[in-house]
Amino acid sequence: MYRPYVILCVSASIDGRISLGPNRTMFDLDERDDVLGTREEWEEFYGSFQERYRPDVYMEGSNMIVKEGDELRELEIYDGDPGELYLDYLPREAVDRPGRKGWLAAVDGRGRLRSGYTGEKDRPMLHLVSRAVSPEYLWFLRGAGIPYLVAGEARVDLALALVKMKEKLNVKTVLTSSGGRLAGALLKSGLLDEVHIRFSPVIIGGFNTPVLFASPDLGEDEPPVSLEVIETRACPDGRIFAGYRVVRG
Numbered sequence: 001m002y003r004p005y006v007i008l009c010v011s012a013s014i015d016g017r018i019s020l021g022p023n024r025t026m027f028d029l030d031e032r033d034d035v036l037g038t039r040e041e042w043e044e045f046y047g048s049f050q051e052r053y054r055p056d057v058y059m060e061g062s063n064m065i066v067k068e069g070d071e072l073r074e075l076e077i078y079d080g081d082p083g084e085l086y087l088d089y090l091p092r093e094a095v096d097r098p099g100r101k102g103w104l105a106a107v108d109g110r111g112r113l114r115s116g117y118t119g120e121k122d123r124p125m126l127h128l129v130s131r132a133v134s135p136e137y138l139w140f141l142r143g144a145g146i147p148y149l150v151a152g153e154a155r156v157d158l159a160l161a162l163v164k165m166k167e168k169l170n171v172k173t174v175l176t177s178s179g180g181r182l183a184g185a186l187l188k189s190g191l192l193d194e195v196h197i198r199f200s201p202v203i204i205g206g207f208n209t210p211v212l213f214a215s216p217d218l219g220e221d222e223p224p225v226s227l228e229v230i231e232t233r234a235c236p237d238g239r240i241f242a243g244y245r246v247v248r249g
């Protein structure tokens with residue numbers, strides 16, 4: 001395969017909502033969110049895929065971390081030649097770090113992840129950025145020693161980012177528990193290989209609450225994405241675990 005194998009694993013309500021309301025990050029979770037599974041239940045679910053696939057990359061979208069409309073940290077002005085900055089940045093200290101098992105990747109097409117978080121000891125951060133981010137942002141990432149791959153103009157070209165991960169970092173498998181927009185974009189681009197959903201017996205509703213796969217409506221002649229079952233399990237308490245392989249047209 002020319003790109004890594006991509007597996008999505010998420011928890012959802014029966015009506016396909018993945019959050020209790022709009023514009024909530026992982027830092028806004030409270031005990032109400034337990035309706036989609038407690039932390040321990042999530043760790044068991046997610047952990048089962050970590051163990052089964054041993055993914056090289058755990059990938060998330062930026063809305064997991066930063067809210068739309070949040071004020072972003074000001075960055076130092078960069079007055080050098082920006083040309084070099086738009087080349088992929090893969091410092092040896094991160095790539096060849098002793099004990100590195102993989103990467104924590106974030107799709108960050110607008111350059112909004114500005115905490116300077118460098119990841120875990122055995123899984124450094126890897127930002128996937130587009131050419132729309134400012135030179136200041138790339139300079140900031142370099143200053144913090146945070147590796148990045150540049151793919152796409154206005155947004156991250158997800159296909160190219162995955163190919164680069166494979167070619168430059170030998171990434172074979174990506175596990176993502178991304179939000180609905182990223183999952184929708186991956187699915188629409190034919191970049192998802194497996195989908196695993198843990199359904200909770202609740203209905204959340206909402207016009208603006210994130211859903212499993214948020215993407216443009218089907219075109220007139222565009223067929224829905226077909227799935228082939230891998231496993232399903234219904235529990236007496238109403239939870240349903242459903243895993244599918246995406247059928248390639």
Ligand SMILES: NC(=O)c1ccc[n+]([C@@H]2O[C@H](COP(=O)([O-])OP(=O)(O)OC[C@H]3O[C@@H](n4cnc5c(N)ncnc54)[C@H](OP(=O)(O)O)[C@@H]3O)[C@@H](O)[C@H]2O)c1
Nearest residue numbers: 010011019024061062063107109110178179180181182185
């Ligand atoms: N229940 C669960 O298992 C679960 C799992 C994950 C998240 N969540 C929840 O889901 C919510 C976030 O979901 P969301 O749908 O708002 O956001 P999201 O899926 O995180 O979507 C935003 C990310 O996708 C990228 N993106 C979207 N469309 C794209 C495209 N066409 N091409 C390239 N990149 C694209 C965005 O890039 P930019 O950086 O360029 O904007 C951004 O990184 C949060 O509330 C979170 O807590 C729940």
